[in-house]
Amino acid sequence: MRLRWTRGRTDDPGDGASRLRAREWVGCDDAGETIARVVRVHGPLLTNWRLFHAVALDEEARVVELRPSLPGDRWLVVVKDRVVDRAPLAMAAVRRAEAALAAN
């Protein structure tokens, strides 16, 4: 199933290039309804005196710890609010999201 993908939330990747990068891509259907998202995992992150190896921010920007943290697989594949897979790169995550939808 092909979705229309657009940039979601952005942040500064901290690479010194001072440009905002998408940390989320949102996949919508033809009616414009959000069907899937791919979200970049942050980490390691030190917050409230705890070290999180991998975290994601929820809709309210609260830190959600992810376990297990898989080195390299920095993108979460979220279909209809459920994490269904992970991928090392955003484009691969998008393909996995579409594949997951097609499989349903």
Add this chain to the structure above:
Amino acid sequence: MARTPLDRIRNIGITAHIDAGKTTTTERILYYTGKSHRIGEVHEGNTTTDYMEQERERGITITSAAVTAEWKDHRINVIDTPGHIDFNIEVNRSLRVLDGAVFIIEGVAGVQPQSETNWRLADRYNVPRIIFINKLDRTGADFYRAAATLTEKLGINWVTLQLPIGIEDTLKGIVDLVEMKAYIWEGDELGAKYHETPIPDDLKDKAAEYRQILLDTALSVDDAAMEEYFDKGDVDVATLKRCIKRGTIDGTFRPVFCGSAFKNKGVQPLLDGVIDYLPSPVDIPGIKVAAEEGEDEAAERRIIPANVDAPFAGLAFKIVNDKYGNLTFVRVYSGVLKTGDTVLNTTKEGKERVGRMFQMHADKREEIKEVTAGDIAAFVGLKDTGTGDTLASAEDPVVLERMAFPVPVIDISVEPKTKEGVEKMTLGLQKLAGEDPSLRLKTDQETGQTILSGMGELHLEIIIDRLKREYGVDANIGAPQVAYRETITKSHTETYTHKKQSGGSGQYAEVKIVFEPKERNTGIEFVNATAGGSVPKEYIPAVEKGIKVQADTGVLAGFPTVDFKYSLVDGKYHDVDSSALAFEIAAKACFREGMKKAGPVILEPIMDVEVTTPSDHVGDVVGDLNRRRGVIQSQDMASTSVIIRAHVPLKEMFGYISNLRGMTKGRASFSMQFHHYDPVPRNVADEIMKASA
């Protein structure tokens, strides 16, 4: 000569493990860019960049030769660098001034130790790089396995832009994954024509799979490009190339090319890759100025960007003395310099007049009247400028970030065979040391002998050979000696009083010093922790000097003492009898007494040794390495060979090559490089101390 626009200049290095094909690739580049009308072959000893006699005789690259070439309206300054670890300084200083590098990986063995070392050096200088997997025509070559070693050994994120068509003796071309087409060469000979063709049917699926990986990786650096991809299902070639260039420059991933330079396949697309993906001087931020004395090295510092209209600033990165005189290779970072101009050497705070300037083509040179930002040229007429010095305009006298040089690990004594040779030898060695910062000279205080310290047996052998050929000095050489060091293992506080009264004014000084061990390779640190003027501040430098001088002669066997901290915590002085000399003497004695009680140990250089041997000799090789106090790190299969990696003390590695050849009937090879310093075992320490007594 018309100025080349900055965005059309590429300053690149070619680097790899020994014998991976760097010089052959450079020769092909020169041929295909039209600089060399006939091609040189390493095995025939007539390559353009290996112009020293020793290089041609041995078939290895010793000094880095700067070569300028033109390709598709771009100027490429290529520096061919040695692969042998003994000449690592050449790689080091080249990487420091280059904007990009081509790393050549051997198609059979993949990433080898020297590739790893050079890779880490390039990391240190943030050099953008592309990878060329070479020698795919060789028996046992495997592109995919060689590429996999990039992940295993370098731990990098790489992405291939090409796939080979055929392998070993059937290698005939490459698939270009950026434009999704194939190139087939019509022969193996030099200058063989190649033509564009559709991707062969048997490679179509694989090409599609790897192009998807390329798109996933490359477009990840640019959200707009990803959006374009999501909209159209693909991106145009220009967008893809732009993303690859961005990812290459910021180090997000490393593009991989492939071919066989020797069989003349893949060199032209590699040159296209240099133009397309490696940065011009304006694509990178520029060079940092050096930290001020006492300033934190990690602190934010001013950056000098490439700009022709700014005041002149350049870095001398290589000195060569040849029959024409003293040539200083300079990388120009900003401004313009003309023949006859005077500049400041801001490192040494002197003035230099530039007599003549040349664009270098290995051993040939073309005189130029000016040099501009972004370019590399050789200057004649500089008197006091050494490697790593900054040359700058008086308008903006900046000092650029300095170079780091490796520590020599091996010593030999050298003395001329005749009395007449003494002066010539001193002059020759001083000039050679001026060219090569990894070569150190010193005089043994006890024997009066000249001691040469270098990076390995081959390094020193070449120096002695050059001394004979270039300066006409025949010299007697001592056996190579390991450059041991001494250090301490525990803290100790020592108080020493120097008191002398023999008529007239006396000498009086008392120092209390805490000696503490430090991490390896962190050097010597001094802290003045005195309070209340117990040691007047005019005597503090004398204490520091005393320790510094005495540290050159360790308490166990007279080797330099390294990696310790000493804090002057207290002391006493006398209004009349105290002097700087008295405090220096007291500090020296305090060091001698204190170090003995601080758990002194002798350190020896441990080498990272890699032996490639046919599998039927593995047992012999491993047993032999164990006998040499080696610790095996890994054993890996590679085609029909086994690669054994071990940490072995340098002392045990002298003359190893002949032993290895004997053991394996000449079928094994090895390389080694300095890894770290470790304390020697007790029995070895006893032997060393006995020998030095």
